[in-house]
Amino acid sequence: MNLPKIKFAYFWNHLIVLCREPNAEQHLKEISNAYEVLSDDEKRSLNDKFGEAGLKGAGMGMGDFSNPFDLFESLFEGMGGMGGMGSMGSRASRSRAVDGQDEYYSLVINFKEAVFGVEKEIEITRLETCGTCNGSGAKPSTCSTCGGQGQVVSSARTPLGVFQQVMTCSSCGGTGKVSTSCNTCSGDGRVRRTKRISLKIPAGVDTESRLRVRGEGNAGRRGGSPGDLFVVIEVIPDPVLKRDGTNILYTCKVSYIDAILGTTIKVPTVDGMVDLKIPAGTQLNTTLVMAKKGVPVLNKSNMRGDQLVRVQVEIPKRLSSEERKLIEELADLSKGKTASRR
Ligand SMILES: [Zn+2]
Ligand SMILES: [Zn+2]
Incomplete structure (x- = not known):
């Protein structure tokens, strides 16, 4: 029997007293039985409070707790069962470490911040380990029943005495x-x-990109690891530059004359206004490539996409009389060419 040593000592005291009495053997048996019942009760009560580990802890198996924190936890949980913390869920669910849940934060950034990356300070609210109780949830105090002795003396009046x-x-x-x-x-x-957290948003993120900040989620319980913080990115779209992965799409308009003769126009890019050469003879809906004017590849910021410029050629709906005259001359010239070829 794994009984606390103190019990045996008191048992012997009783035994010595009893042996001096008549019918000592009979009484010895009664005491012995009473003791068995008592210790079974004690075992049961310990079992109820602490489970298998509690029995070992109360006897001699203190070393069975690999982590001193485990012991501390289970002891306080056991006590919680008696009173103060009794309403806090089942024993089984409270005895194991529980990892903290992940926390999510929605971060809105502008178009250029997403392209080139940005440092942001955000304020998050999450569960942290309580500093007052070091996460145990318990406030220990001296037991009022035993005055902190851990033992109580019970008296029973019997025909043999008290x-x-x-x-x-x-x-x-x-x-x-x-x-x-x-x-x-x-x-x-x-x-x-x-808590305020500084974030380095890498170049090339887009709407729905997620940044994981390890260990900055909610604290775990009973020694469980904290969850992670996920920062979910939302990018405010740019009114003229459209994002397509690492490429940026832009549409420009040139006159039919510029399309025919060629020109250079100013085009907005994420690097500012940049000259773009429209070659002579540019066809309707031609796409011109501005190499490396796109978005850096996430985590490979030396690689960049392109800006793709679609050229819309504008054909005038109305012409001045002078324009009309010139166009008609052009038409005659064109017909003449055609005729002379025949
Ligand atoms: Zn606390
Ligand atoms: Zn006590």
Whole structure:
């Protein structure tokens, strides 16, 4: 039997007293039985409070707790079952470490910030380990039943006299301490706190990109690891530049004359206004490539996409009389060419 040593000592005291009495053998049996029942009760009560680990802990198996924190936790949980923290969920679910949940933060950035990356300071609110109770959720105090001794003396009047028996205090399980919920965190072991975090948003992110900040999510419980923080990016679109992966799409308009003769126009890009040469004889809906004026490839910022410029050729709906005259001359010239070829 894994009984606490103190029990045997008191048992022997009783035994010595009893042996001096007549019918000692009979009484010895009664005491012995009573003791068995008592210790079974104690075992049961310990079992209820601490489970298998609690029995070992109360006896001699303190070393079975690989982590001293485990012991601390299970002891306080056991006490919680008695009173203060009794309403906090089932024993089974409370005995294991639980990892903290991930936290999500939606970050809105502008078009250029997404293209070139940006440093942002954000303020997040998440559960942190309570500093008052170090995450245990418990506020330990001296057991009022046993005055911190961990033992209580019970007296029983019998025909043989008054028996006194020292028992492990059932209020505190023999530790001399009881616990109530921590005032700061109301027993959860975690508190909601606001924290400012600096983020380096890499170049090339886009709407729905997610940045993971390891360990900055919600704190775990009972030694569980914290969750991660996921920053979900939302990019405000640019009114003229459209994003297509790492490429940027832009549409320009040139007159039919410029399309025929060729010209140079100013085109907005993420690097500012850039000259773009429209070659002579540019056809309708031609796409011109402005190499490396696009978006840097995420995590490969030396690689960049292109800006693709679609050329819309504008044909006038009205002509001045002078324009009309010139166009007609052009038409005659064109027909003459055609005729002379025949
Ligand atoms: Zn606390
Ligand atoms: Zn006590």
